[in-house]
Amino acid sequence: MQTIRQQNIEHEAQALAAVIANEQAAGVEHFNSTAAVTDPFSTPFFRAVKREGFIAKLAVGGCVVLVGCGRCRKHSAAIYLKDGQAVELCPLCDRQ
Ligand SMILES: [Zn+2]
Numbered sequence: 278m279q280t281i282r283q284q285n286i287e288h289e290a291q292a293l294a295a296v297i298a299n300e301q302a303a304g305v306e307h308f309n310s311t312a313a314v315t316d317p318f319s320t321p322f323f324r325a326v327k328r329e330g331f332i333a334k335l336a337v338g339g340c341v342v343l344v345g346c347g348r349c350r351k352h353s354a355a356i357y358l359k360d361g362q363a364v365e366l367c368p369l370c371d372r373q
Contacts, residue, residue: 280373285325293320319353322368331357331366346370 279287297312307313323333323341333341334356346354346367354367 281329282325282371282373285328286321286372289321289324289328290317293317293324319368322366322372323355326357326366326371329359331359331364333357334363 293311293315294317297310297315300310300312327333336342341355343352344354344356344365345352346369347365348370349367351367351369353369354365357364357366
C-alpha cells in the first residue's frame, strides 16, 4: 500500500514525464525545455510535498534553499513551513 507521499510523488513524476514528452514531440530545444531545469528524481518529490501543503523556504532570488540532510548527509534537503512548523525534508530520505 502506497503512502500519500508515494502517491503524490508518482503522480508528479508522471505529470513531469508527460510535459517533457510533449515538449520533445513538439520539437522544443533542450536548452528551453522543462527537462533542462528539472530532475526526474527530486522534482516530483518537491512538487509532491508542495501538494501536501509544505511551503519551501526560498532565497531572495526565489530559489529553494537546499541544506545538508541530517540523515544522508547529502546537500539535497530543503526547509519547509507547514502549520507554523519548520521541517527539513529530503528527496532521498523522506519518500515514505
Ligand atoms: Zn537525506
